Amino acid sequence: MSETGYDEWLAALASGEGYYLECDEGHGSLPPRRSCPHCGSPDLRETALPASGTVETYSVVHVAAPTFAGDAPYVSAICDFGGVRLTGVLRGVDADDATVGMTVEADAEARGDAEGDGGGSLVVFRPR
Ligand SMILES: [Zn+2]
Structure with a gap:
């Protein structure tokens, strides 16, 4: 447990x-x-x-939620890491260049308002 x-x-x-x-x-x-x-x-x-996973599906988000206000458009992706799927934001790739099956590594990044009470981190993916 x-x-x-x-x-x-x-x-x-x-x-x-x-x-x-x-x-x-x-x-x-x-x-x-x-x-x-x-x-x-x-x-x-x-x-x-696993050190790397693959993009299973993704979508380009043009209107960001308030938490991501400075980020739109961004790419929201679901990536397959073998035993588990992770949902996060794809970094380092133009929305036009994102592809299903591309190899990524997972990381976590502090949100812009991490000092506030609604902060925390989010999962991000970067191309490997
Ligand atoms: Zn089980």
Whole structure:
């Protein structure tokens, strides 16, 4: 069982120690989880996140939510990292150049208002 929260998970990702939770059946999920969302197994262990993943799907967001106000347009992507899928923002690529299947690495980046109470971090992907 893992008691780790999502913020702690993002911090680990930012320090290059990303991981995901894996059950005995090999299902991947992200914290916070007390049991596998796929099969209900309570036996979750932290498994190192692969160094690279591939873009599974993406969309170009032209109107940003207030949190991303300075960022539009940006590319929101879902990337396959083997055992688990991550959702985040694709950096370092023009929206026109994003492609399904491109290889990326995952990182975490502080939001612009991280000093405020609505801060925190978000998952970002960069081309490898
Ligand atoms: Zn499972």
